[in-house]
Structures are given as C-alpha cells and as structure tokens.
Amino acid sequence: MSVQIFYAAAGMGRKVRARALVASDGFSARYDLDRIRGVFSRPDHKLAGESYGGKVLVLDAAKGGVATAWMLYEMTARAVVPAALVLNRVNPIMVQGAALADFTMISGFDLDITKAIPNGAEVEIDPAAERPFICVL
C-alpha cells in the first residue's frame, strides 16, 4: 500500500492520526463554529453543518479575528475540538492558540493541501518530525 506524504513548513503539537475533514475555505473558531454543538455554523462555509470533533481539519487559510487564540484552549478543555489543524496559510492567532492549547497544527505546503488530501481520508500528522508532515494512510 502506498502512502502519500506532504511536508509542511512548520508544525507544533503531538503526532495525531484521525479522519480528515477537507474544504477549500478558511478557518476561524469565532466566525465559523458553534463551539457548543461542535459543528461548523457559518452558513456560507463549505463545511456548514459538519461536526468537527476529533477530525483533522484541512483548510486553506486562517481567517477572522483574535478569539481563536483563547478558543482552542477552551475547546480542548471541553474535548469538543478538532484533532488537528492543517492549513495552507496560518496567521499568528492560530499559532498562538495552538501554542496555548498544546494543539497539533502544521502549515505551509508547496501545493494546495486542500486539493491533495481527500475528504474523509485517514491521515497521520507528525508536527515534531524533522520536516513536519501529513500523510494519507
């Protein structure tokens, strides 16, 4: 069985294996999520209505404001939280939030990662590898 590996420019957090939830859209915990129900709630988000708990979110760019920096910690504490975040482009807020929450995140690819990872695929992320990566199992 062949394994597809995609290397990222940066990563933090722990090794994760989970199912991927993929869309060519942005991410902001405040703008896009109903964090109590654990679903994407922004009506025009491509993942509207989808549950995100325990999934690896593979999305395009970090969006929105600064709230995600606290919200990832709060979501982690309630265990209604994605398993990891994989982004083409981060903003500092995602990095700051992941750092506080000890949350797994990798970002920066030499291709559009939302096109490379099939929605629903089982993936593994190793953010602490010499070259952080996501692979499709």
Place this chain on the structure above:
Amino acid sequence: MKLNAEEQAMRAGEFGPLRQWAIAHQIKVGDYLGADDLVPVGQAHIMADTESLGVAGVEWLERWTALPEPQRRVRIPTITDPRGTDFAAAERLKQQPWMLDLERRAIAAFEALGVLMTNTCINYQTIMPPVRGEHCAYGDTGVVIYSNSVCGARSNFEGGPSALSAGLTGRTPRYGFHLDEHRRATLIVEVAATPRDLSEWGTLGGIVGRLAGDYWQVPLLVGIERTPNSDEMKHFGAALASFGSVALFHMAGITPEAIRIEDVVPFGCTLPSHDVDEEAIRTFRARYAAEAGEAVDVVVFSSPQLSLLEMRDLAGMLDGRRAMVPLLAVTSPQVKPDADRMGFTARIEAAGGTVLSGMCFYQSYAREMAEANGWRRLATNSAKLTNILGGYGYIPALLSMEECVGIACAGGKRDR
C-alpha cells in the same frame, strides 16, 4: 531564537513561573513564525471576553493570581478589549447570571495581574494612540490594522495569551509586521468610488479583505479622493481585518508609509491589481440586505465601539422619533461619560434606544442573546459585524446608520 541575558533569566524561571510561561509561549510562537529575536514593546492590549475564554480560560488566568505581586504583574501598560457584558444592562439583554459571574472572575484575575480594564476596541481614539514606528502587542484586529496603517505603528495580531505574554515580558517575537519587509504592498486595489458613509467604508474594507485573502497580504489602495477621517478609517480597517484577516493596508498619498507609491512598492515590482467601483460596493451590500428580508428584529451599532461623533450623529438622527424595535448603541467606557455629559445618551435613550458601554455586540454571547430575545434578523452599519454574526445564527443586513434608524423607527419594517 536569540535571547539576551534578561530573557534567558525569564526562561529559566528567575522572574517567577508566570513570566517563565510567557516567554516560553513567545519562543514557541516566534519559532513557528520565523522570529530571530524578541522586540521591546511599549503597550499591550488583551482581547479576553469570557465567551472566548470560557470557564477553562478564566480558571487558567486565576491560577496565576496567587503568585506574589512582583511575579504576577505586567511590566508595560497593558489594557483590555471589550468585555462580554455591560453589567448595567445585562438584565435588559437577557444575559444569564453565570455569564456575569464569569466576567467578574475574569476582571478580578486581570486586575490582580495589573492589567488596566479599559474595555475598549477604539483605544487608538481614546486611550493612547501609538506613534509611527512604535512596536506594540495589540489584541484586536481593528486596533492592529488601524495602528499599523493609520498610525504607522508595528504590531501583529496578538491573541489574548500572546498579548498577556507581551505585557509580562515587555517584548514580543519579532516577525511579520515588526519587520520592514512585510510592510510593503503585495496587491494594488484601484478604487473608482470613494465611499460616502461609514457603512460604505466598511463595505470597501470587506471587498478588499476578500481580495487580499490572508494575513500576509498588504493592500495598497489608490484612487481614494479625499483623506478619510478617523471613524471612516476605523470602519474600513475593521472590515478589512475581519473579512481578510489583514493587519496592514496603505492608501497612496494618505497613510504615513505610502505618501509615495514607490515607498511601498519596490522599484520594478509588478503586483496583482484589482478594481473596485460603485457597482461592486452596491452588490456587496445588496447581498446582505437581500438575505435579511423584509423586516429586522434588532438594530445594532457596534464593532467597533462608537466614537463620540458617532454617538452625536445617532442622537441627532433619533431626535423626535421612537425606535419600535430594540436599538443598541455600543460605545467605550471612555466615550460614554462624554456622551452622558453632552446629552447624547439621554437623547438616544429617550427615543427608545439602549446605550451600552465597555462591551461589543459579537463578543457578548451573541448566540445566547439571540435565543433569549428572539433576535435573528439584524440591521447594522458595521460591515465587520455582518461578517461575524452569520456563524452566530443571525441574518444581518448592512445599511447606513440613517437607514438603520429608519427601520428601527418603522417597527423593524424595511422600506425597499
């Protein structure tokens, strides 16, 4: 990351465990984003409403308050973004007692850390505007983009944990907009229709934000026919930051780093270019207006908090009229006393409006307020607010302040 002797001592815990956590957090963030070192900052501004913090975040803050005072207090002026409530109006908003309890706990924790509870997102208008070249650690996207672009200061988006870290260490990782190379334009937007009111400035910000697309883009606007005032820049920047996650823009001949285009566009560099005309502005607004339908449940002026001049304008529009649906006007604790003293608050409230202070609508349990009050369709002149509230279950309409007032006084019915 290179650390000086004092920074190494912080990392080793010689200044206590809170400063040790703070600098470790900054190193982690700085390493991810390619910072070589830390840069001293003059001010920090913390976004920490309790809807974002949650119980877990408040408990995290509280655990540091038992430290001895020298170990727990911030070392540079550190102020706060809006809170999740105006305690004086919480009952009217149908906010729950647990929300207020959590807010009180968060406030007590921040005060124990030496943070000044300014509770404002317009500190650049009311507290201490940064000056050109000043490195800051600001924690509200609207504050960052205004400070970077209009004032020429230097800040990244600093979320609550990072802004608090900056307050505690007096520095922040040197990456992004602290560096000259990230402050150059990356795209050009040719504007053929200079906005006429605040909602149009916000609309233009929303359009440019969508064109820009991510944090690392720096739009240069050309064709703006007059110098916008502070409130216009405020609405434009807040929407641009909200729709695009953008932290810096330039306006050719207007903002301080782009007096000449060649100051921000390197010689020989060809940038992607976009046009924005009157039709684009109309289309953007029409989409929101169409979705909201024929009637609205609540009218909100917020995001950013209203300046004294916006309060005056709103009072003038409401004179002799009566709002028949809830009309909320949200301002800062610094503006509110002046609005009281000059009679603006009384005039707005005499017309049936409610003036709120120290909060911001979307940071104040917007989903729970919607459910408790039966609010779904909302009218506002804030493009930023329209962008945020969809995820909270609202259907927002983006209109001028005058149109919003007209709807409120027509019982929520829209004249279309």
